[in-house]
Amino acid sequence: MKKITAKFLLGIFSVFLLINLCFCTSVSAKSHFVIKQIIPDSAGKLILVTGTGNQDVEFKTIKLSNPDRLVVDINNAMLLGSKKSININNEDIKDLRIAQFSSDPDIVRLVLTANTNDVLKKIKIRKNQNTILLDLNELKPTNIAETPLYKDREISEYSEENITAQKEILVNLDINKINTAKDPSEQEKEALIKSLQDKIDHNLVLKKVKHFGNRVIISGTGILSITEPMILENPKRLAFDIHDSTVKSSELLQPISLRNGDFLRIGQFDNNTVRIVIETPKPETYKTIISPDMQSLLIAPENEVSFLEFPDSDSIGEIRDIKIINQDKKTTKIVIISAKPLIHNLKHNNFADGLCLDFYNLKQPKKEVIYNLPRTGQFHGINFEGIERYPNGSRWLFPLNRTTKVQSKLSLDARVLEITLKDVMPVSSWRSNYKLGVVLDAGHGGQEPGAIRAGNYEKNITIDITQRVKTYLKQAGINVIMTREEDETVSLKQRAAITNTEDPDVFVSIHINSSENLGVRGLETYYYTPQSKALAQSVHAKMVNNINSPDRGIRTARFYVIRNTAVPAILAEVGYLSNDSERYSILTEERKDATARAIANGIINYLKSKKSR
The missing domain is CATH 1.20.5 (Single alpha-helices involved in coiled-coils or other helix-helix interfaces)
Incomplete structure (x- = not known):
């Protein structure tokens, strides 16, 4: 019991x-304030921290530096869920984080990181029953779309294997197989497209394709993001991708025959990518232009571009401001602000022409605006041209580094264009006391072997000697840029463009000569512009005094690489491969090293004399 x-x-x-x-x-x-939501408004003006429980929310604020941030400790509070990091649509705010700071006592900490301490002073905090309000009204909201409007392609994206290995839903790219290829049934296509749409939340859904003669307009819901168009061979065609996108219906996958005989095809390349291919003998003549609302894409030959279907197609803009923002050694942003929505086309040609930006409704800015823009490791100034048939337009040409990749974003009102220039490798730090440095050019390379005698290729000898010259110059504290570092094909135009972009003190091209007269041997140095004569004299004198070969003199010539470079430029012929005795000498380690040392010393003497003037 x-x-x-x-x-x-x-x-x-x-x-x-x-x-x-x-x-x-x-x-x-x-008795607790239970925080359920942190809501930033889309305009970037207000942040709401809402919850339930305690009607009298208490908090305290602390301002900290390095980095500049505002800490808000909410007392007697609990955060529903885990810690959070929240994006704020405001260019003055870097990030916002919230977490349960402690459980005894219960404190939720909100940390807002700003660009400067002055920004923190402009933030006002109020409370209203179960809500804390952070007022950002005095700060600058960001209205740049997060999705890139344009970005450079990755080389691997457009390999021939990738182009031909299309998914079954992609229309066959070979024009000769149009009549023999069997497309999947409409039901299969629709089922596949629906499965893609069900699996992925795409940034853009393409819904309409309109065809007017040689003009095609592709429209959808969302924001367009295209890659740099790529010209491909066999058959000749222009190809580019619309990333994070899908087509709404298989009807959009039908090939389009243009009035000029070209073919345009749209294909769902993979779950996230729509690929556009234009089969044409003149791919370089086509323009791809995104509408100001970023929902339509115009594809047309350059001489048939028209924007009647675009919103704000008749507006004429003027420059409000241009900003050059040097983010770090590898990255520069160019921000172009217009009074009206912008209609533009962006084209990046590596090496040769840099970045070409066509504004069809924006006139060239005043010269004083451009002259005052600061230069950076990626931004080297702007040149301007007119656009035929568009008197209210302007063409902007930006010389770029070889390694620079380009990406652009457009504001939601289409008045602000943000272009990001980012080098794959950091811009060289020119360590010498001279202006910049030296560009060395090893003659020929890749598919261009140069002179060939007894199984010996000029391209292999020139890269060997040029690498040795580079070593001697670097030992002297001079930075060196090579137009090629290995056996690769680099066009004459590319070599000149590399030099003009890097803007060194001098350009030196190294070659081995050849002649039908097998008895000819000796050393020759060529220049074209008067400013290059002193460099030619300095290098040639060192070669003649240190290489056992006849002096054939200094001459002028119209070689492309020395005629199209803006800096003092020479071309050195360091012997004749066609002469048996000189060929044997050139191939020895002693001769190659003596040649490299002579050229390097000639360059160094020239730079020293230039510095002392």
Whole structure:
């Protein structure tokens, strides 16, 4: 009986204790401010921290530096869920984080990181029952779309294997197989497209394709993002991708025959990519232009571009501001602000022409605006041209580094264009006391072997000697840029463009000569512009004094690489491969090293004399 009574009393005590704990927990929960949501408004003007519970929310603020941030500690509060990091649509705010800072006492900490301490002073904090309001009204909202409007392609994206290995839903790219290829049934296409749409939340869904003669307009819902168009061979065609996109219906996958005989095809290349291919003998003549609302893409030959279907197609803009923002050694942003929505086309030609930006409704800015823009490792100035048939337009030409990749974004109102120039490798730090440095050009390379005698290729000898020259110059504290570092094909135009982009003190091209007259041997140095004569004299003198070969003199010539470079430029012929005795000498380590040392010393002497003037 005693045991039963003890068990009964123990049970009563346990129930009482459980009820008491539940009551205490309930009271405690009611006394807490339970944070359920952190809501930034889309305009970047306000942040709301909302919850339930305590009607009298208490908090304290602390301002910290390195980095500049505002800390808001909310007392007697609990965060529903885990810690969060929230994007704020405001260019003055870097990020916003919230987390349960402690559990005894219960404190939720909100940390807002700003660009400067002055930004923190402009933030106002208020409370309204179960809500804390952070007022950012005095700060600058960001209205640049997060999705890139344009970005450079990755080389691997457009390999021939990738182009031909299309998914079955992609229309066959070979024009000769149009009549023989069997497309999947409409039901299969629709099922596949629906499965893609069900699996992925795409940034853009393409819904309409309109065809007017040689003009095609592709429209959808969302924001377009295209890659740099690529010209491919066999058959000749222009190809580019629309990333993070899908087509709404298989009807959009039908090939389009243009009035000029070209073919345009749209294909769902993979789950996230729509690929556009134009088969044409003149791919370089086509323009791809995104509408100001970023929902339509115009594809047309350059002489047939028209924007009647675009919103704000008749507006004429003027420059409000141009900003050059040097983010770090590898990255520069160019921000172009217009009074009206912009209609533009962006084209990046590596090496040769840099970045070409066509504004069809924006006139060239005043010269003083451009002259005052700061230069950076990626931004080297702007040249301007007119656009035929568009008197209110302008063409902007940006010389770029070889390694620069381009990406652009457009504001939601289409008035602000943000172009990011980012080098794959950091811009060289020119360590010498001279202006910049030296561009060395090893003649020929890749598919251009140069002179060939007895199984010996000029391209292999020139890269060997040029690498040795580079070593000697670097030992002297001079930075060196090579037009090629290995056996690769680099066009003459590319070599000149590399030099003009890097803007060195001098350009030196190294070659081995050849002649039908097998008895000819000796050293020759060529220049074209008067400013290059002193460099030619300095290098040639060192070669003649240090290489056992006849002096054939300094001459002028119209070689492309020395005629199209803006800096002092020479071309050195360091012997004749066609002469048996000189060929044997050129191939020896002693001769190659003596040649490299002579050229390097000639360059160094020239730079020293230039510095002392």
